[in-house]
Amino acid sequence: VARPTAVNLRWAVRRVAAAAARATDAAELRRLALAEAMAILEEDRAACAAMAEAGRAELADRHRLLTHCNTGRLATAGLGTALGVVYAKAAASEPVQVLASETRPLLQGARLTAWELVNAGIPVTVVADTAAGAALAGGLVDAVLVGCDRVAANGDTANKIGTYSLAVLARVNRVPFYVVGPLSSFDPEAAGGADIEVEQRPAAEVSTLGGQTVAPEGAGVWNPAFDVTPAALVTAFITDAGVLRPPFEQSIAAALASR
Amino acid sequence: VARPTAVNLRWAVRRVAAAAARATDAAELRRLALAEAMAILEEDRAACAAMAEAGRAELADRHRLLTHCNTGRLATAGLGTALGVVYAKAAASEPVQVLASETRPLLQGARLTAWELVNAGIPVTVVADTAAGAALAGGLVDAVLVGCDRVAANGDTANKIGTYSLAVLARVNRVPFYVVGPLSSFDPEAAGGADIEVEQRPAAEVSTLGGQTVAPEGAGVWNPAFDVTPAALVTAFITDAGVLRPPFEQSIAAALASR
Numbered sequence: 001v002a003r004p005t006a007v008n009l010r011w012a013v014r015r016v017a018a019a020a021a022r023a024t025d026a027a028e029l030r031r032l033a034l035a036e037a038m039a040i041l042e043e044d045r046a047a048c049a050a051m052a053e054a055g056r057a058e059l060a061d062r063h064r065l066l067t068h069c070n071t072g073r074l075a076t077a078g079l080g081t082a083l084g085v086v087y088a089k090a091a092a093s094e095p096v097q098v099l100a101s102e103t104r105p106l107l108q109g110a111r112l113t114a115w116e117l118v119n120a121g122i123p124v125t126v127v128a129d130t131a132a133g134a135a136l137a138g139g140l141v142d143a144v145l146v147g148c149d150r151v152a153a154n155g156d157t158a159n160k161i162g163t164y165s166l167a168v169l170a171r172v173n174r175v176p177f178y179v180v181g182p183l184s185s186f187d188p189e190a191a192g193g194a195d196i197e198v199e200q201r202p203a204a205e206v207s208t209l210g211g212q213t214v215a216p217e218g219a220g221v222w223n224p225a226f227d228v229t230p231a232a233l234v235t236a237f238i239t240d241a242g243v244l245r246p247p248f249e250q251s252i253a254a255a256l257a258s259r
Numbered sequence: 260v261a262r263p264t265a266v267n268l269r270w271a272v273r274r275v276a277a278a279a280a281r282a283t284d285a286a287e288l289r290r291l292a293l294a295e296a297m298a299i300l301e302e303d304r305a306a307c308a309a310m311a312e313a314g315r316a317e318l319a320d321r322h323r324l325l326t327h328c329n330t331g332r333l334a335t336a337g338l339g340t341a342l343g344v345v346y347a348k349a350a351a352s353e354p355v356q357v358l359a360s361e362t363r364p365l366l367q368g369a370r371l372t373a374w375e376l377v378n379a380g381i382p383v384t385v386v387a388d389t390a391a392g393a394a395l396a397g398g399l400v401d402a403v404l405v406g407c408d409r410v411a412a413n414g415d416t417a418n419k420i421g422t423y424s425l426a427v428l429a430r431v432n433r434v435p436f437y438v439v440g441p442l443s444s445f446d447p448e449a450a451g452g453a454d455i456e457v458e459q460r461p462a463a464e465v466s467t468l469g470g471q472t473v474a475p476e477g478a479g480v481w482n483p484a485f486d487v488t489p490a491a492l493v494t495a496f497i498t499d500a501g502v503l504r505p506p507f508e509q510s511i512a513a514a515l516a517s518r
Contacts, residue, residue: 099481102465102473104363104387110466110474118477125479128363128465129388130421134486137423162389164396168431169424206361206387207369210469214361215369218377220384222358227393 004197005158005226007150007187012040041077047182047240048078055085055145055180055238056092062142062176063089066099066132069160070112071147071180081180082145083113085238090122097123099141101132103160105205105223129162136166136173144170145238148181155231155248156193161224167233176235183241188256193228201225263456264417264485266409266446271299300336306441306499307337314344314404314439314497315351321401321435322348325358325391328419329371330406330439340439341404342372344497349381356382358400360391362421364464364482388421395425395432403429404497407440414490414507415452420483426492435494442500447515452487460484 003009019036023029059065065086072083079087089096098117103109110126117124127135135141144166150158157163157179170177190196203221207213215221237244237251241258244251262268278295282288318324324345331342338346348355357376362368369385376383386394394400403425409417416422416438429436449455462480466473474480496503496510500517503510 100478101389102363104361104389107468107473110478114478115475118475123479125481126465126474127481128420130363130419130424131481131483131486133424133427134420134483135481137486140481160389161387161393165389165392165424165428168392168428172427172431206385209366210471212469214366215385216374216377219359219369219373220382222384222386222390222394222399224390224393227390227396 003199005149005199008182008184011184015040044077044182047184048076048080048084050240051081051180051182051238052079052084052088054243055178056088056094058178058236058238058243059085059089059143060094063095064097064099064140064142066101066135066141066144066166067113068101068109068146068163068166069103070108070116072113072116074112074116075147081147081182083116085145085180086117086122087120090120098125099135100124100126101129101162101166102126103162104129108160132166133169136169136175141175144175144177145180146178148179148185149226150190150196151179151181151186151237151252152190152192152196153188153249153252154192155234155237155252156196157229157231157234158193158196158198158226159229161227164227164229167229171233177233178236178238179234180238183239183255183259186252186256188253193230196228198228199225262458264408264458267441267443270443274299303336303441306443307335307339307343309499310340310439310441310497311338311343311347313502314437315347315353317437317495317497317502318344318348318402319353322354323356323358323399323401325360325394325400325403325425326372327360327368327405327422327425328362329367329375331372331375333371333375334406340406340441342375344404344439345376345381346379349379357384358394359383359385360388360421360425361385362419363388364460367419391425392428395428395434400434403434403436404439405437407438407444408485409449409455410438410440410445410496410511411449411451411455412447412508412511413451414493414496414511415455416488416490416493417452417455417457417485418488420486423486423488426488430492436492437495437497438493439497442498442514442518445511445515447512452489455487457487458484
């Protein structure tokens with residue numbers, strides 16, 4: 001059983017299982033499963049490279065990028081999804097700087113994204129999630145780039161909790177909002193956001209921080225791992241099959257059909 | 260010099276200084292300053308009680324309240340501002356439950372607001388700031404109540420960073436958004452939000468957590484203490500002079516003139 005929200009995990013597990021099912025003995029099973037997993041790894045690398053280049057071309061005039069959670073080398077087999085676009089801009093010697101929302105509760109933005117970018121020599125500024133709205137309203141951001149755990153047939157997008165808020169704040173402040181992800185994260189079996197199951201995570205992720213208790217005993221915690229951003233808030237999807245634009249029902253179906 | 264954003268601090272310091280200026284010797288100076296400070300304390304208690312009752316009446320049909328930062332007994336001399344409304348509802352045996360956004364970077368929601376409410380026996384659920392949007396979109400909130408550090412003549416409101424995002428998310432999801440604060444926090448010298456200076460806070464508030472470093476060395480931090488919520492996103496102001504409704508320029512001026 002794979003994480004319910006992340007459709008590409010389920011897809012990869014099924015592919016490896018299907019390959020392994022052709023085996024007639026244990027040694028062949030291991031060989032076939034490993035070969036399929038390596039093929040997926042190579043395809044993931046190629047998909048990351050394709051998304052990065054499509055995003056670089058799309059965002060040629062936008063240099064100050066706000067991103068959420070981690071979507072880079074630590075999260076994928078390749079350059080990443082949203083962060084892959086950043087790497088592609090840097091590799092092309094285009095100006096690029098990143099505002100990374102820290103992404104509570106698990107702080108992937110502060111811990112992972114900022115770490116990746118500092119190591120890559122790309123300017124990065126961390127903000128508390130509460131400050132992202134002020135940054136957008138203050139004109140500090142040219143575009144918002146996020147990844148995706150699962151995209152429904154109509155373009156509704158499940159991604160790390162907080163993504164929906166950024167999408168609303170981007171729209172209100174007329175900043176384009178891009179979702180970057182491979183076609184393997186698109187799930188035609190989910191018609192819309194209501195069909196996507198959102199995983200609830202342990203209360204301790206919110207009520208404790210670095211081993212210290214921050215919320216009192218007796219307080220409840222509501223800790224959904226993901227939220228769903230309505231397709232209407234998405235400017236475009238940057239995928240390994242190119243940039244998909246509204247109306248998304250059609251552009252997503254066409255991209256999936258051409259696979 | 261008082262914190263620049265919080266106009267009521269400046270106002271209180273000026274009042275005490277003006278009272279003390281009438282003294283002719285050091286002993287009288289101490290006596291006059293203390294008497295004026297005690298008078299302000301009593302007025303603050305009475306203002307909190309008036310706001311709490313005005314808010315209780317206004318929110319008679321709304322029980323699931325989202326609040327931000329701390330605005331209760333720990334933040335004022337009395338019941339509080341936004342949280343005072345919650346206490347008044349509970350004291351009147353009306354149903355009330357609170358969703359407290361944890362309020363990074365300093366976690367006043369998780370640490371202080373949740374602590375106050377648990378101690379008062381009022382149901383409280385803590386959410387990461389990233390989850391507030393999903394709660395609003397999911398229909399879990401009947402009204403948003405926040406405090407204010409400074410309100411301009413046109414109703415633009417400076418308050419704890421993250422307030423603006425909640426105001427936008429409330430509006431998009433058709434949830435009323437109330438600002439609760441005494442008239443001493445209204446500053447007719449500031450025509451609008453652009454006239455309110457926003458304090459920047461140390462980077463370490465974001466880059467460290469409980470003594471542990473979470474963001475890498477080499478990453479920048481942008482850490483404004485407050486943001487400004489445009490008056491157009493405010494449903495009404497709940498003040499010690501009653502509920503002020505749009506158009507705010509007129510209702511605020513009338514309330515201040517009647518003092």
